[in-house]
Amino acid sequence: MKYRLALAAIAAGVSAQELYITTTGYTARPQCTAAAATPSYRFDPFEYSQNETVRYATSVPSPTTIFTFGPGSAEALEIWGTSLLTTTWGSWLPNQTHITATDTDDKYGQAAWSSQWQAASLVNYTGVGLYTSTVSPTPVPSSELVLPPRDYFGPTDCYNFPEDFMFGVAASAAQIEGAIGLEGRAPTLMEKLVRDESPKDYITNENYYLYKQDIQRLAAMGVKYYSFSIPWSRILPFTVPGSPINEEGINHYSDLIDYVLEVGMEPVVTMIHFDTPWYFLKDTNMSAAADIGYTNGGYWHPEFVDSFVNYGKILFTHFADRVPLWTTFNEPLLYAFNFTGIHNVVQAHAELYHYYHEELKGTGKIGFKLNNNFGVPKNPENQTDIDAANRFNEMQLGGFGNPLCLGEQYPESILKTLPGAEPLTTEQLDYFANSTDFFGVDPYTATVVSAPDGGIEACSKQNMTTNSLYPYCTTQETVNIYGWNIGYRSHSYVYITPTYLRSYLNYLYSTFRKPIIIGEFGFPVYNEASKDLTDQLFDSPRSTYYLSYLSETLKAIWEDGVHVLGAFAWSFMDNWEFGDYESQFGIQVVNRTTMERFYKKSFFDMVDFVGARNGLGYPREK
Numbered sequence: 137m138k139y140r141l142a143l144a145a146i147a148a149g150v151s152a153q154e155l156y157i158t159t160t161g162y163t164a165r166p167q168c169t170a171a172a173a174t175p176s177y178r179f180d181p182f183e184y185s186q187n188e189t190v191r192y193a194t195s196v197p198s199p200t201t202i203f204t205f206g207p208g209s210a211e212a213l214e215i216w217g218t219s220l221l222t223t224t225w226g227s228w229l230p231n232q233t234h235i236t237a238t239d240t241d242d243k244y245g246q247a248a249w250s251s252q253w254q255a256a257s258l259v260n261y262t263g264v265g266l267y268t269s270t271v272s273p274t275p276v277p278s279s280e281l282v283l284p285p286r287d288y289f290g291p292t293d294c295y296n297f298p299e300d301f302m303f304g305v306a307a308s309a310a311q312i313e314g315a316i317g318l319e320g321r322a323p324t325l326m327e328k329l330v331r332d333e334s335p336k337d338y339i340t341n342e343n344y345y346l347y348k349q350d351i352q353r354l355a356a357m358g359v360k361y362y363s364f365s366i367p368w369s370r371i372l373p374f375t376v377p378g379s380p381i382n383e384e385g386i387n388h389y390s391d392l393i394d395y396v397l398e399v400g401m402e403p404v405v406t407m408i409h410f411d412t413p414w415y416f417l418k419d420t421n422m423s424a425a426a427d428i429g430y431t432n433g434g435y436w437h438p439e440f441v442d443s444f445v446n447y448g449k450i451l452f453t454h455f456a457d458r459v460p461l462w463t464t465f466n467e468p469l470l471y472a473f474n475f476t477g478i479h480n481v482v483q484a485h486a487e488l489y490h491y492y493h494e495e496l497k498g499t500g501k502i503g504f505k506l507n508n509n510f511g512v513p514k515n516p517e518n519q520t521d522i523d524a525a526n527r528f529n530e531m532q533l534g535g536f537g538n539p540l541c542l543g544e545q546y547p548e549s550i551l552k553t554l555p556g557a558e559p560l561t562t563e564q565l566d567y568f569a570n571s572t573d574f575f576g577v578d579p580y581t582a583t584v585v586s587a588p589d590g591g592i593e594a595c596s597k598q599n600m601t602t603n604s605l606y607p608y609c610t611t612q613e614t615v616n617i618y619g620w621n622i623g624y625r626s627h628s629y630v631y632i633t634p635t636y637l638r639s640y641l642n643y644l645y646s647t648f649r650k651p652i653i654i655g656e657f658g659f660p661v662y663n664e665a666s667k668d669l670t671d672q673l674f675d676s677p678r679s680t681y682y683l684s685y686l687s688e689t690l691k692a693i694w695e696d697g698v699h700v701l702g703a704f705a706w707s708f709m710d711n712w713e714f715g716d717y718e719s720q721f722g723i724q725v726v727n728r729t730t731m732e733r734f735y736k737k738s739f740f741d742m743v744d745f746v747g748a749r750n751g752l753g754y755p756r757e758k
């Protein structure tokens with residue numbers, strides 16, 4: 137309770153001295169009541185007595201009941217009151233530079249499809265990997281499912297996961313699918329994101345053809361929820377309302393969803409995960425700097441809102457019957473580009489929320505997931521640092537959370553800092569209020585925040601060219617006030633900061649007042665990619681990360697009263713990390729030559745932790 141109050145104090149912008157206790161002496165051991173006065177030395181007969189108990193992973197049980205979460209396609213179309221045009225476009229084939237087509241008069245024809253690819257001007261994207269058709273899954277041999285030796289230290293808590301808790305694993309399309317120019321998919325921002333010298337998203341893990349095997353491997357480990365993203369450009373190669381639907385794309389994801397259900401798991405769909413259709417960026421100079429976030433996802437485009445809402449309705453029309461959990465936007469701030477982008481995301485999300493619950497009468501849950509590594513004040517006794525941390529968190533979360541959770545105005549920090557920012561009208565606030573079922577966040581780590589030299593106010597009046605800290609205008613560090621790292625370091629920006637996760641969950645629930653979903657969390661072990669396979673598989677630091685984060689999540693639930701609705705481990709296998717394969721966030725290794733997958737120790741440790749705490753075994757919830 138004290139803990140909760142202290143956080144509320146931070147959120148309220150008052151000093152939070154309770155959080156910061158200076159003490160001396162050794163770690164207390166209240167659990168150790170008695171100790172023998174002297175050891176009793178002796179020569180006992182020796183034998184190799186450390187028999188290891190062999191245990192196997194427990195696979196998900198076969199489904200017994202099929203639940204539905206909305207109308208089937210025919211009924212959904214009737215509710216929408218529209219008819220949809222469906223067609224196919226085919227594929228870029230190996231060694232084929234372009235498809236010859238004569239239907240040049242058709243603005244949505246084969247020739248128009250091909251010319252989108254040519255206009256995107258990519259190198260070598262017609263290459264394919266090992267597979268060009270769906271691979272039939274084979275059962276995972278039991279020899280792959282033997283649990284690894286335990287780590288010596290681990291959580292000792294006695295909490296269970298509540299009945300509504302959803303534990304799952306996640307990945308995104310561009311990072312695992314490959315097959316970018318096949319079966320009618322059109323180009324996206326992801327193909328343009330990285331320079332030609334860096335690995336591209338063209339082939340990655342070939343999950344587009346290996347999805348059944350990948351799902352089978354998750355089911356064998358007992359994972360209940362599978363979170364994936366659908367690329368807009370596979371469903372609507374021409375992006376806009378009124379353009380035809382790609383039948384091959386719809387069939388692919390329909391089949392994927394059916395397969396997830398068939399093995400006893402649940403599908404979780406993200407509508408956009410950085411893979412904006414190329415359509416919105418075709419006229420943009422991609423090398424010009426973005427003025428917020430690190431790149432431009434075209435969300436500011438005048439046609440974006442209507443097009444996204446149309447795309448979302450098409451997904452609902454085909455899949456709402458079978459999907460219990462929807463995420464409209466993944467980490468939208470990163471690609472929002474400017475205030476128009478933020479506002480468009482809020483508008484599009486709210487329209488889909490209202491449509492899903494009010495028109496379609498969908499009974500699943502729909503929300504968004506935001507990026508923000510929790511900003512904690514460098515000196516929690518210094519009001520300037522507390523103000524800086526508040527601003528850091530508020531600017532990244534409040535643009536979406538204020539209107540969509542609370543029906544409240546955009547934060548002052550956004551209105552005063554971003555050019556062209558305009559407050560919402562009362563009508564808009566009423567429409568946006570309460571239009572999310574959950575607050576999703578990807579809380580990978582925590583970061584130490586303080587005010588910059590010269591202060592926040594002065595910086596907020598500048599721009600990205602004149603001040604590199606703009607628009608957040610806060611200093612970010614990885615060390616605390618005594619110079620210690622905030623936690624154990626990974627291969628990239630992630631540090632192991634479990635106690636700050638608990639603190640963060642408290643901050644989020646107290647601020648935005650919606651159930652929280654940890655949409656992604658994960659840890660790239662330092663230098664993992666350069667290790668031998670057996671050493672990569674024995675990934676104890678990743679186990680420490682996952683078990684400590686889940687343990688602190690349980691404390692937030694049971695001791696602090698925070699409603700956490702689920703957690704999704706990122707990623708279910710090593711993948712394309714936007715231009716490299718070195719930052720390995722996976723709980724499986726992927727051999728990039730053979731495309732074989734191998735379970736890492738942390739995967740076993742995590743499902744064992746969650747399963748032992750009732751987090752895997754509940755029957756499907758309506």
Ligand SMILES: *[C@@H]1O[C@H](CO)[C@@H](O)[C@H](O)[C@H]1NC(C)=O
Nearest residue numbers: 183184185186187188189190
């Ligand atoms: C080790 O396993 C063997 C074979 O199952 C059994 O006979 C023996 O009692 C075990 N030893 C210990 C110390 O558990």
Ligand SMILES: *[C@@H]1O[C@H](CO)[C@@H](O)[C@H](O)[C@H]1NC(C)=O
Nearest residue numbers: 258259260261263331332333
């Ligand atoms: C494209 O592929 C060709 C043939 O494999 C190769 O010679 C060339 O270096 C590749 N270009 C890039 C930029 O990868």
Ligand SMILES: *[C@@H]1O[C@H](CO)[C@@H](O)[C@H](O)[C@H]1NC(C)=O
Nearest residue numbers: 419420421422423424425426
């Ligand atoms: C794109 O932007 C870059 C960086 O601002 C600039 O150097 C380049 O000339 C621009 N290209 C075009 C075609 O406008």
Ligand SMILES: *[C@@H]1O[C@H](CO)[C@@H](O)[C@H](O)[C@H]1NC(C)=O
Nearest residue numbers: 515517518519520521586587
């Ligand atoms: C708080 O931190 C700011 C900026 O680092 C500093 O200027 C100020 O003196 C500090 N205030 C106190 C009370 O220590």
Ligand SMILES: *[C@@H]1O[C@H](CO)[C@@H](O)[C@H](O)[C@H]1NC(C)=O
Nearest residue numbers: 436474475476477555556557
């Ligand atoms: C956001 O960027 C787009 C594209 O450059 C521009 O048209 C729009 O006016 C910008 N919005 C604001 C509020 O600056």
Ligand SMILES: *[C@@H]1O[C@H](CO)[C@@H](O)[C@H](O)[C@H]1NC(C)=O
Nearest residue numbers: 541542543569570571572573
């Ligand atoms: C928001 O929605 C919840 C759940 O439907 C409801 O209990 C609550 O009253 C709503 N709040 C407002 C301000 O409309």
Ligand SMILES: *[C@@H]1O[C@H](CO)[C@@H](O)[C@H](O)[C@H]1NC(C)=O
Nearest residue numbers: 668669727728729730731732
């Ligand atoms: C991938 O598998 C092949 C064939 O088994 C093997 O020769 C190669 O060493 C593996 N690659 C890595 C990086 O382990």
